[in-house]
Amino acid sequence: MPMGKNGEPIIVAQPEETQYRCPKCGSATVQKTGPYGPYIDCLQREAKTCDFRAGVPAGVPCPEEPETGQLVEKRTRRGIFYGCWNYPNCSYTTNTLEPGKMTKPRGADERAAANMKLLERSARGKARSQRGGPGHPPPGRRAEPSGDAAARTMRAGDDDTASR
Numbered sequence: 001m002p003m004g005k006n007g008e009p010i011i012v013a014q015p016e017e018t019q020y021r022c023p024k025c026g027s028a029t030v031q032k033t034g035p036y037g038p039y040i041d042c043l044q045r046e047a048k049t050c051d052f053r054a055g056v057p058a059g060v061p062c063p064e065e066p067e068t069g070q071l072v073e074k075r076t077r078r079g080i081f082y083g084c085w086n087y088p089n090c091s092y093t094t095n096t097l098e099p100g101k102m103t104k105p106r107g108a109d110e111r112a113a114a115n116m117k118l119l120e121r122s123a124r125g126k127a128r129s130q131r132g133g134p135g136h137p138p139p140g141r142r143a144e145p146s147g148d149a150a151a152r153t154m155r156a157g158d159d160d161t162a163s164r
């Protein structure tokens with residue numbers, strides 16, 4: 001970490017402590033601003049005892065776990081939705097935060113099944129380094145394979161056989 005003259009870390013924008021508690025360790029969280037906008041970090045990240053980081057909560061708790069869950073705005077090509085910041089440990093999503101129109105919290109069994117599936121998918125996705133769930137794009141785009149010409153010829157061949 002870069003240090004100032006007096007030994008204190010250089011901070012671009014002063015992190016602000018938030019009203020939210022870290023859902024992983026219960027510690028205080030701070031809002032920071034990065035190149036992609038504001039985000040929330042657990043205060044314990046600096047001590048490396050917790051790795052929690054999330055988008056800034058929209059201000060509505062997750063209906064399925066209001067104690068620890070906060071809904072965060074997610075942007076995808078198909079529009080905006082809200083997901084729980086405990087993803088992938090919580091699979092709750094809703095397209096609106098309007099009271100009465102939000103996705104209803106599911107029963108404990110249904111939730112457990114959905115969350116289990118999500119965790120499995122997320123583990124498989126990580127293993128294959130494929131894309132994650134909606135609103136959770138992979139960390140980096142896969143580079144185009146080199147050997148373009150060969151690949152193109154092969155693809156063209158595949159198309160031919162497929163169309164016949």
Ligand SMILES: [Zn+2]
Nearest residue numbers: 022025042050
């Ligand atoms: Zn934490």
Ligand SMILES: [Zn+2]
Nearest residue numbers: 062069084090
């Ligand atoms: Zn949740």
